[in-house]
Amino acid sequence: MEVLQYIVRKLIAGIPLVLGVTLISFVLIVYFGPDKTYELLGKNPTAEEIAEIRSQLGYDQPFTTRYLDYLREVIRLEFGNSESTDEKVSSILARTIPTSLALAIPGFILGNLLGVMLALVAAYFRGYWIDKFIMGFAAVGMSISFLIAIIGFQILLSSSDGLDLLPVRGWDTSTPLQYIRYVTVPTLATVFVALGYNTRFYRAVIVEEMTRDHVRTARAFGVPPAQLFYRNILKNSMIPIVTRIMFSIPVIVISGSLLLESYFGIPGVGKVTYDAIVTGDQPILKAVVVLTAVLFVVAQLLADICYRIVDPRVSLK
Amino acid sequence: MAAGTNKPLLSVRDLVVEFETDQGVLRAVDGVSFDIHAGETLGLVGESGCGKTVTGLSILGLVPSPPGRIVSGRILLEGSDLAGMDEVGLRKIRGSKVSMIFQEPMTALNPVFRIGNQMRDVLQRHQGLTRLQAHSAAIEILAKVGIPEPAVRVEDYPHQLSGGMRQRVMIAMALSCGPKLLVADEPTTALDVTTQAQVLEQIVRLQQEFGMAMLLVTHDLGVVAETCRHAVVMYCGRIVESSSIDELFARPRHPYTTGLLASIPRATEERGDELPVIPGMVPDLLHLPRGCAFADRCPKAHERCRQSVPHLDLLQSTRTSVACYEPNA
Numbered sequence: 001m002e003v004l005q006y007i008v009r010k011l012i013a014g015i016p017l018v019l020g021v022t023l024i025s026f027v028l029i030v031y032f033g034p035d036k037t038y039e040l041l042g043k044n045p046t047a048e049e050i051a052e053i054r055s056q057l058g059y060d061q062p063f064t065t066r067y068l069d070y071l072r073e074v075i076r077l078e079f080g081n082s083e084s085t086d087e088k089v090s091s092i093l094a095r096t097i098p099t100s101l102a103l104a105i106p107g108f109i110l111g112n113l114l115g116v117m118l119a120l121v122a123a124y125f126r127g128y129w130i131d132k133f134i135m136g137f138a139a140v141g142m143s144i145s146f147l148i149a150i151i152g153f154q155i156l157l158s159s160s161d162g163l164d165l166l167p168v169r170g171w172d173t174s175t176p177l178q179y180i181r182y183v184t185v186p187t188l189a190t191v192f193v194a195l196g197y198n199t200r201f202y203r204a205v206i207v208e209e210m211t212r213d214h215v216r217t218a219r220a221f222g223v224p225p226a227q228l229f230y231r232n233i234l235k236n237s238m239i240p241i242v243t244r245i246m247f248s249i250p251v252i253v254i255s256g257s258l259l260l261e262s263y264f265g266i267p268g269v270g271k272v273t274y275d276a277i278v279t280g281d282q283p284i285l286k287a288v289v290v291l292t293a294v295l296f297v298v299a300q301l302l303a304d305i306c307y308r309i310v311d312p313r314v315s316l317k
Numbered sequence: 318m319a320a321g322t323n324k325p326l327l328s329v330r331d332l333v334v335e336f337e338t339d340q341g342v343l344r345a346v347d348g349v350s351f352d353i354h355a356g357e358t359l360g361l362v363g364e365s366g367c368g369k370t371v372t373g374l375s376i377l378g379l380v381p382s383p384p385g386r387i388v389s390g391r392i393l394l395e396g397s398d399l400a401g402m403d404e405v406g407l408r409k410i411r412g413s414k415v416s417m418i419f420q421e422p423m424t425a426l427n428p429v430f431r432i433g434n435q436m437r438d439v440l441q442r443h444q445g446l447t448r449l450q451a452h453s454a455a456i457e458i459l460a461k462v463g464i465p466e467p468a469v470r471v472e473d474y475p476h477q478l479s480g481g482m483r484q485r486v487m488i489a490m491a492l493s494c495g496p497k498l499l500v501a502d503e504p505t506t507a508l509d510v511t512t513q514a515q516v517l518e519q520i521v522r523l524q525q526e527f528g529m530a531m532l533l534v535t536h537d538l539g540v541v542a543e544t545c546r547h548a549v550v551m552y553c554g555r556i557v558e559s560s561s562i563d564e565l566f567a568r569p570r571h572p573y574t575t576g577l578l579a580s581i582p583r584a585t586e587e588r589g590d591e592l593p594v595i596p597g598m599v600p601d602l603l604h605l606p607r608g609c610a611f612a613d614r615c616p617k618a619h620e621r622c623r624q625s626v627p628h629l630d631l632l633q634s635t636r637t638s639v640a641c642y643e644p645n646a
Binding site: 127212213214216217218219220221222223224231232235236310311312313 | 377379383407408409410411412413416417419421424425426427428429430438439442443474476487490
């Protein structure tokens with residue numbers, strides 16, 4: 001019950017954030033976004049023709065009316081039809097979001113899981129060669145551009161110069177095997193780059209936790225290393241770890257998929273967004289902007305609830 | 318030391334502990350030796366940074382490493398050398414034969430587990446109890462250290478308890494496996510004054526009840542006077558004086574001990590009188606003088622004091638040892 005109340009309260013508190021984001025992005029779209037008027041008109045249009053088109057597009061309405069219309073769309077989750085394909089925006093999203101998740105989730109899970117594991121190993125052996133090796137690897141992951149990592153794995157796994165095992169680009173989820181064949185290269189590239197940042201961050205968190213008094217107490221009572229790492233170090237590092245994981249969700253879903261999907265030609269929400277930016281497809285952009293903001297609110301909420309689970313000192317008040 | 322010819326429970330011999338720092342090797346403990354007999358309390362006194370805590374940590378092999386390490390010396394507990402023992406061997410001793418309690422009760426317990434869980438863990442590991450047996454043993458020992466409603470409190474998380482209560486839980490945990498030696502590192506320093514006295518009294522009472530020996534590490538001479546029969550005074554990593562409590566307070570032999578005692582505020586002093594202080598500063602452990610580390614602050618220092626380090630020698634016809642060329646009569 002306490003949790004439910006908390007969720008409702010947090011969602012209400014998230015409304016101003018969503019409003020703020022929609023307002024700013026709407027201003028940007030209206031004043032700096034593409035103007036469709038002249039695309040729809042012939043050459044040398046008359047003033048009347050211009051005015052007619054503008055009123056068809058709704059451009060003649062005052063700003064507040066247009067913004068309120070947009071908010072009405074947001075509340076009904078009904079953003080109209082795409083200007084390029086005339087498909088309903090909601091059905092485009094329903095079709096593409098699962099694809100994006102199928103693409104992003106394996107890399108997300110592996111990147112964090114391996115990151116925590118490598119960080120634990122590095123922290124345990126800190127100062128020794130294995131720590132230096134892992135941190136060196138992390139530094140490479142951080143310094144190499146995402147695009148270079150993608151191309152590197154493509155050459156290694158998908159080209160005749162490498163193993164030539166996997167498709168270069170595209171997407172197919174008809175069978176699990178096909179899915180694995182197509183998801184592997186993007187996942188490897190994501191994990192490789194994410195591991196760099198994750199391992200460094202998690203190692204710092206874990207090393208800090210290792211110097212805490214309660215760790216020394218546990219050692220003074222004969223706690224063996226494996227238990228020490230699990231009960232004292234990992235459990236107490238969960239707040240920063242959860243924070244990082246939760247807040248990377250919106251980033252991965254939006255910006256990660258933007259690059260990955262347009263590069264690999266994967267029909268996910270990132271590809272759709274990219275195309276919408278290029279063609280100035282306003283209904284899609286408006287929907288994506290709102291979804292991103294909502295995703296942030298939800299991620300924050302999930303993070304708060306996870307804090308409560310991992311740390312008894314946190315109360316959901 | 319204590320009367321009787323039987324072998325001491327713990328015998329520390331020529332212990333040297335060093336820390337690697339960016340500025341060079343720092344010798345935190347330099348040739349420290351002392352004995353503790355079964356059931357006896359030894360006070361280890363000195364200012365912050367004098368090496369008393371590191372000495373205490375060395376006994377359980379808890380000197381943070383890197384950067385610290387025991388360079389030489391022996392720590393004999395009932396004949397087996399803890400200084401040369403591997404982690405696996407030490408783990409069997411930690412919390413069972415030798416327990417330690419720390420200065421900071423607020424942070425010394427794991428914040429994400431209930432205190433009962435943490436206490437059960439120690440009991441199950443060392444005593445081989447089942448979960449249920451360990452649970453009732455934990456409640457029993459919590460009652461012993463004066464925690465009201467122990468059966469309820471055992472389900473609390475550390476943050477739900479006050480500082481004094483947490484320190485009691487630490488003490489309960491430390492005593493739960495019936496250790497032969499308790500290393501208490503400033504056990505009451507972080508508590509407020511009224512709680513201090515209660516907790517100290519509790520420790521002494523339980524120590525007698527359990528018949529265990531204690532190494533009490535503290536900077537507080539008042540605490541030492543109340544609890545110990547014998548005390549060792551450390552300065553810059555070395556023992557400067559080792560004496561019975563009565564002797565130490567009545568006739569301090571080392572000028573440093575004299576200075577320490579003089580700087581304790583007394584109720585009899587006139588209000589407004591200036592409290593005597595030891596002039597000068599504790600020297601930097603990285604740049605210790607060649608001779609006696611206290612020479613620069615010592616009113617009686619002469620050339621020899623600055624040239625070579627005085628040994629800790631037994632004074633004739635006393636049981637007091639002092640490391641000084643000019644001990645007080």
